Amino acid sequence: MRISSTVLGTGVAAFIVVAVALLMIFGLWNDEQSKVPAKFTTGQFAGLNNPSDIRGSYTFEDIEHYFSVPAETIAQAFALDTSQKGANEYKAKDLEELYKDIDNGEVGTDSIKWFVSLYDQVPYEPEATTLLPESAIRILADLGSIDETTATVLTARSIAINQTYATSATQEHDVASEEMIIKGNTTYSDLLIWGLDAETIESIVGYPITDRTIKLRDDFSQKGLEFSVYKNVLQEALNIL
Amino acid sequence: MKHRNRRKQNIRRIIQIGFFTLVLLITLSHSYSEVAEFLPVIEGASLHAVCPFGGVVSLYRYVTTGTFVQKIHDSSFYLMLIVFVTAIIAGPVFCGWICPFGTFQEWIGMIGRTLFKKRYNRFIPSKIDRYLRFIRYILLIWIVVSTALSATLVFSSYDPYYALFNLWTSEVAISAYIILAVVIIASLFVERPFCKYACPYGALLGLTNYFRIFKIHRKAATCIDCGKCDVSCPMNITISTTETVKHPQCITCMLCTSEYACPVKETVYLGTAGKETTSEGTNE
Numbered sequence: 001m002r003i004s005s006t007v008l009g010t011g012v013a014a015f016i017v018v019a020v021a022l023l024m025i026f027g028l029w030n031d032e033q034s035k036v037p038a039k040f041t042t043g044q045f046a047g048l049n050n051p052s053d054i055r056g057s058y059t060f061e062d063i064e065h066y067f068s069v070p071a072e073t074i075a076q077a078f079a080l081d082t083s084q085k086g087a088n089e090y091k092a093k094d095l096e097e098l099y100k101d102i103d104n105g106e107v108g109t110d111s112i113k114w115f116v117s118l119y120d121q122v123p124y125e126p127e128a129t130t131l132l133p134e135s136a137i138r139i140l141a142d143l144g145s146i147d148e149t150t151a152t153v154l155t156a157r158s159i160a161i162n163q164t165y166a167t168s169a170t171q172e173h174d175v176a177s178e179e180m181i182i183k184g185n186t187t188y189s190d191l192l193i194w195g196l197d198a199e200t201i202e203s204i205v206g207y208p209i210t211d212r213t214i215k216l217r218d219d220f221s222q223k224g225l226e227f228s229v230y231k232n233v234l235q236e237a238l239n240i241l
Numbered sequence: 242m243k244h245r246n247r248r249k250q251n252i253r254r255i256i257q258i259g260f261f262t263l264v265l266l267i268t269l270s271h272s273y274s275e276v277a278e279f280l281p282v283i284e285g286a287s288l289h290a291v292c293p294f295g296g297v298v299s300l301y302r303y304v305t306t307g308t309f310v311q312k313i314h315d316s317s318f319y320l321m322l323i324v325f326v327t328a329i330i331a332g333p334v335f336c337g338w339i340c341p342f343g344t345f346q347e348w349i350g351m352i353g354r355t356l357f358k359k360r361y362n363r364f365i366p367s368k369i370d371r372y373l374r375f376i377r378y379i380l381l382i383w384i385v386v387s388t389a390l391s392a393t394l395v396f397s398s399y400d401p402y403y404a405l406f407n408l409w410t411s412e413v414a415i416s417a418y419i420i421l422a423v424v425i426i427a428s429l430f431v432e433r434p435f436c437k438y439a440c441p442y443g444a445l446l447g448l449t450n451y452f453r454i455f456k457i458h459r460k461a462a463t464c465i466d467c468g469k470c471d472v473s474c475p476m477n478i479t480i481s482t483t484e485t486v487k488h489p490q491c492i493t494c495m496l497c498t499s500e501y502a503c504p505v506k507e508t509v510y511l512g513t514a515g516k517e518t519t520s521e522g523t524n525e
Contacts, residue, residue: 002512003331003455005495009256012327012334019323023316031286031316038308055311097411 037066040122051116051124056093056109063112064088069119076211077115077136078107083185083215102159105131118154119145131159135211180238182231188212188219191234195241204233253337253494257344264341267291268406288406289394290314293335294442296321298396301389311393324446331511332453333446336436337494342402343436347475349428362432362477370477373438374490381441401435432475437490447489455511457486457497463508470509473502480509 003011023029037053040046049066060071074080075087078095092109099107110130117124118140137154140146146154180194189212191201202208207223216234220227271287289295295317299310303318324335336343354361365373387395397403398414401421407413427434436443450456459470461484470480476490480497495511496502503509 001455002507002510005498005500005511006252008331008334008455008493008495008511009252009338012331012338013256013259015327016320016323016339020316020319023319029316029319031290031314036308038306041306053311057312 045122048120048122051113051120051122054092054109054113054116056091056096058092058112059088060090060092061088063092063116067116067120069116073119073139074112074115076214077133077139078111079133079135079211081187081189083187099159102131105129105157105159107131107133107159111136115140118150119143121145131157134158134160138210182216182235182238184215184217184227186216187214188216191216191238194238196234196238200237201234204237205230256338257341257347260339261341261344264288264291264406272407272410286316287312288403289397290316291320292317292402293320293324295394297442297445298385298388298394301385302392310388312397313394325449328446328449329453331455332450332491332493333443334493336440336443336446337492340436342405342440343433343492345405346424346428346433346435349425350432350475353429353432356429361430362475364430367477370437376438377440377444380439381444384441396441432477433492436492437476443492444489447491450487450489450491455513457491457493457495457509457511458514459484459486460508460510463505465505467504469502469504470497473497485514 020029037049037051040048040050051067054063054067060074063069063074064071071087071090072082075082075090078098080087080090080094080098092112095111096106096108106127106129108130110127111132113124114126114130115132115136132154134155137146137151137158140154141148141151182191188201188209192198192212198209205220205223205225211219216231217227220230267286267290268288289312295310295313296319299313299317302308302310309315309318324339327334350361384396397417399416399420401417401424404413404417404421424435431437457480459480464481466481468481471478473496474480475494475496476488476492478486478488478491478497480486493511498509498511499506500510
């Protein structure tokens with residue numbers, strides 16, 4: 001039996017297309033990550049989801065779902081601006097782009113794995129070059145997930161958030177930066193970009209700025225301050241620049 | 242006859258262009274939502290999702306843990322099975338007709354053929370070429386073992402195919418770009434250099450040439466020993482001295498057959514063993 005090239009070519013192409021179509025029809029074709037992480041198989045953590053299996057495509061919402069770490073907490077830990085993009089929409093791999101200018105290490109998906117493992121108090125060995133933002137260490141310490149000794153060790157592999165906020169904040173707040181008007185989604189980063197120095201801001205609000213990417217409204221609300229009152233004072237300070 | 246051959250060549254080119262375009266659209270839609278809106282069927286799929294080799298490197302993890310290696314999906318696994326079925330029937334026909342990276346090398350090779358004429362694809366001495374062809378088996382073993390041990394796609398940092406279809410993203414390692422550049426330059430001198438010397442998937446599929454159902458046969462009784470089949474082979478296989486091509490580098494492109502290069506009707510053909518081909522010669 002012989003086969004011509006026409007029959008071979010069209011036959012193979014048709015076979016592949018039809019096979020894939022049938023797989024799609026029967027719901028067997030899955031070309032996206034199932035996002036179900038692997039679990040620890042041995043030891044005291046057996047059965048728990050393993051942070052080492054967090055992939056770059058995981059959104060913070062996925063991480064919240066599988067590892068019980070709130071998306072907002074992750075965004076806060078990594079000093080991400082949530083005024084334009086919700087915390088649950090960020091992906092682990094987004095950090096690589098946002099923190100691309102770091103010279104002495106890397107903040108990326110591996111940092112997320114590390115943070116989640118510390119948060120959940122399960123083992124994970126990060127890469128030697130992986131760093132955590134100071135804000136992440138502070139959150140872990142506040143939650144009691146790490147003791148002081150661990151916090152000190154982690155600090156040696158940390159990066160100050162003010163090294164990165166400018167990159168992400170200026171990208172996300174172009175419109176706000178032009179207007180120089182404080183709105184509900186204005187962050188401390190916006191004020192700093194507009195030229196208001198940190199000391200002036202802190203003297204007005206009465207406490208040190210710990211997270212420059214948090215919205216003023218949210219921060220004031222957490223601190224029990226009236227947004228409209230402090231907004232006006234800060235706006236006046238801006239107006240005389 | 243020439244007109245008929247050109248038309249048949251066009252069928253292969255159309256299929257190659259079709260799959261190249263499909264993969265290009267899949268990768269573009271993965272990066273740009275605007276493209277995905279026009280092609281909702283392929284929306285969300287990554288290049289890894291439509292690479293059958295992903296299924297191969299993920300086999301160990303799938304068997305031992307029931308999950309896939311990172312970035313590999315069910316689709317890769319099914320494609321691996323589909324391609325394997327085609328390979329059992331007709332050898333690495335995937336390489337010769339479908340693989341977009343093979344197609345890309347052929348396109349670059351057209352420039353090389355124009356520049357060097359008959360010298361094209363004849364630069365590497367056969368003594369050296371013979372040993373270079375073992376590299377892809379070493380790579381296949383290294384990739385499968387490393388992926389099994391690390392559960393990550395170790396090859397993606399060196400994969401020129403991934404680099405080609407992700408040129409516009411920031412996901413490609415510099416090493417992959419360098420290898421892609423080397424492949425492009427080498428393609429100007431050698432036909433399908435990556436396929437010949439480095440493709441791990443080609444190495445695996447090529448093994449099916451030993452037992453595939455439909456093989457390339459040469460009917461010695463009608464062969465005029467013109468050697469055109471040898472010259473036409475992009476993989477530099479010597480067909481004129483064998484009766485059945487079992488060479489692991491044959492990609493079933495059919496260019497050596499009587500439909501294309503061979504001037505004698507029904508002398509070189511793809512078929513099951515018939516009365517004409519009782520001898521099981523090999524050219525290795």
